[in-house]
Amino acid sequence: MSDDIIRPLADYIANEILKNPKRAIRPDEKLISSGLIDSFHLVDLGLFVEQRFGVRLDDGELNADTFDTLEQLAALISARKR
Amino acid sequence: MADVALAPSLAGRYTQAQLRNAGLFVLSVLGIYVLQPAMPIRQMDFWLPTAALLLAVVVWAATAAADRSARALIADGSGIAVVLLGIAGTRYIEPLSTLFTRTLAPDVLTVLLALAFGGAVALLIARLIGPRPGWTWGVLAALVALLVALKVEPLTQALAGALRAWQGQSVAAASALDVRWLGFSYLFFRLVAALRERAAGRLPRMSLREFITYALFAPAWIAGPIDRPERFLRDLRADFCFNLADSMEGGRRVAVGAFKKFVLADLLALFALNEVNALQVRGAAWAWLLLYAYALRIYFDFGGYSDIAIGIARVFGIRLPENFSRPYLKPNLTQFWNSWHISLAQWFRAYYFNPLTRALRTRGWPAPAIILTGQLTTMLLIGLWHGVTWNFAIWGAWHGLGLFIHNRWADFARARAMPEPPALQRALGAALTFHFVALGWVWFALPDPALAWRMVATLFGL
Numbered sequence: 001m002s003d004d005i006i007r008p009l010a011d012y013i014a015n016e017i018l019k020n021p022k023r024a025i026r027p028d029e030k031l032i033s034s035g036l037i038d039s040f041h042l043v044d045l046g047l048f049v050e051q052r053f054g055v056r057l058d059d060g061e062l063n064a065d066t067f068d069t070l071e072q073l074a075a076l077i078s079a080r081k082r
Numbered sequence: 083m084a085d086v087a088l089a090p091s092l093a094g095r096y097t098q099a100q101l102r103n104a105g106l107f108v109l110s111v112l113g114i115y116v117l118q119p120a121m122p123i124r125q126m127d128f129w130l131p132t133a134a135l136l137l138a139v140v141v142w143a144a145t146a147a148a149d150r151s152a153r154a155l156i157a158d159g160s161g162i163a164v165v166l167l168g169i170a171g172t173r174y175i176e177p178l179s180t181l182f183t184r185t186l187a188p189d190v191l192t193v194l195l196a197l198a199f200g201g202a203v204a205l206l207i208a209r210l211i212g213p214r215p216g217w218t219w220g221v222l223a224a225l226v227a228l229l230v231a232l233k234v235e236p237l238t239q240a241l242a243g244a245l246r247a248w249q250g251q252s253v254a255a256a257s258a259l260d261v262r263w264l265g266f267s268y269l270f271f272r273l274v275a276a277l278r279e280r281a282a283g284r285l286p287r288m289s290l291r292e293f294i295t296y297a298l299f300a301p302a303w304i305a306g307p308i309d310r311p312e313r314f315l316r317d318l319r320a321d322f323c324f325n326l327a328d329s330m331e332g333g334r335r336v337a338v339g340a341f342k343k344f345v346l347a348d349l350l351a352l353f354a355l356n357e358v359n360a361l362q363v364r365g366a367a368w369a370w371l372l373l374y375a376y377a378l379r380i381y382f383d384f385g386g387y388s389d390i391a392i393g394i395a396r397v398f399g400i401r402l403p404e405n406f407s408r409p410y411l412k413p414n415l416t417q418f419w420n421s422w423h424i425s426l427a428q429w430f431r432a433y434y435f436n437p438l439t440r441a442l443r444t445r446g447w448p449a450p451a452i453i454l455t456g457q458l459t460t461m462l463l464i465g466l467w468h469g470v471t472w473n474f475a476i477w478g479a480w481h482g483l484g485l486f487i488h489n490r491w492a493d494f495a496r497a498r499a500m501p502e503p504p505a506l507q508r509a510l511g512a513a514l515t516f517h518f519v520a521l522g523w524v525w526f527a528l529p530d531p532a533l534a535w536r537m538v539a540t541l542f543g544l
Contacts, residue, residue, distance in 0.1 A: 019497045035417050039431055040453050043439040058282050059436035063428055
């Protein structure tokens with residue numbers, strides 16, 4: 001999966017959500033089901049994706065069923081960008 | 083996978099998936115009548131399920147837009163008519179008269195009139211709202227109004243009075259207990275999900291038959307799990323044949339669920355906290371015992387019920403979402419709510435919490451204020467959905483504030499890059515979370531604040 005989608009997402013999650021720039025997030029690390037990103041920050045992540053990639057994530061899509069890892073989120077974004 | 087050719091396609095004309103889908107459709111329509119208990123108001127065991135069916139048809143009409151093949155529509159509509167007339171027909175055959183409804187069904191002419199009325203309403207809605215997704219708000223508002231009427235006691239009583247007047251019964255004897263509409267609370271969630279997905283442009287096109295099967299799906303009719311239309315449809319359209327593996331797995335889930343619900347939960351019910359023993363209990367130790375029993379009983383009862391629903395659906399190739407995932411072993415309240423009544427929590431996130439958070443975020447509210455507003459109002463609504471009473475509101479507020487406090491703590495810990503807690507700390511967290519939830523159950527189990535306070539005082543030896 002393209003690094004130019006995963007990297008900004010990983011940076012945003014580490015810096016803005018986890019407030020820990022040193023935290024590396026693996027592409028296959030569970031984000032939602034593990035509780036790493038709470039429901040409030042999930043909406044923030046959705047807004048970030050909208051601003052940065054111009055891809056709208058619907059309120060009903062912000063859940064572990066739709067994406068749970070960086071890989072899955074990046075795949076969703078690149079599929080919609082086309 | 084070992085395929086067992088249970089129905090080797092009727093004379094080769096239909097696939098097993100087609101037969102299964104036709105069967106699920108008929109069973110789901112029939113099921114809402116069979117499961118509905120009798121009520122003090124005449125024939126309500128026929129009319130309330132019929133109203134549920136009409137609501138599902140109306141929501142389908144409002145969301146289906148221009149996708150209506152006339153032939154399929156006539157076939158599906160006739161299917162509904164045949165089932166309803168079949169139910170009405172049982173009134174003329176003495177030994178069958180209470181096969182589908184608890185009391186005698188209305189006569190065939192009345193049912194024909196009702197079908198014509200329902201068809202006309204659906205047609206009107208389809209013309210008016212079908213092509214205009216923005217107008218689905220109107221249908222949503224009507225559903226919310228109905229839910230409120232069924233949850234607020236004086237309103238339910240007024241509704242009972244109106245229904246009694248219609249049936250020519252004493253209006254003075256009307257009581258909120260007259261209207262016990264089985265399955266409506268959960269039907270509401272599925273219908274709202276369809277309306278919201280439609281407004282967002284994400285609802286897949288569904289035939290009337292598919293939508294009715296989704297909305298009235300028999301295994302999940304009484305209390306969920308609450309599925310999403312898109313996911314349900316994927317299973318319904320996937321290739322299917324009855325197979326041993328799915329049937330065995332489904333059967334196992336049903337057996338496990340039945341054991342939890344009818345053995346464990348029913349045994350625990352003998353000494354679980356209730357209105358009567360809350361008045362009698364003396365001493366903190368006994369009080370805690372009652373409360374622990376209640377906490378376990380409600381889990382095994384609802385978890386067991388969910389297992390049964392998921393297991394039955396599985397036999398037919400429908401994989402309903404999971405509802406519980408070891409909730410009492412979770413180290414904090416946030417994770418508890420990710421694993422208790424999961425499909426309800428997800429519904430509230432998708433259709434209430436996320437839109438609210440998004441709206442407040444774009445208005446520039448500070449994060450803690452948004453989180454408090456979001457968590458507190460979400461949990462209050464979940465509480466009040468159980469019934470509009472002080473105790474359910476207090477239960478909701480208890481959890482909403484608990485979630486907010488945990489969220490702030492987690493934020494604080496994260497900012498200081500605190501390491502993953504060791505096993506002992508996680509175990510202490512789980513014990514603390516369990517007791518927090520258990521104290522919440524005091525308000526859930528008991529009917530009024532005075533009794534609940536008394537119980538809390540007993541628990542702490544006051």
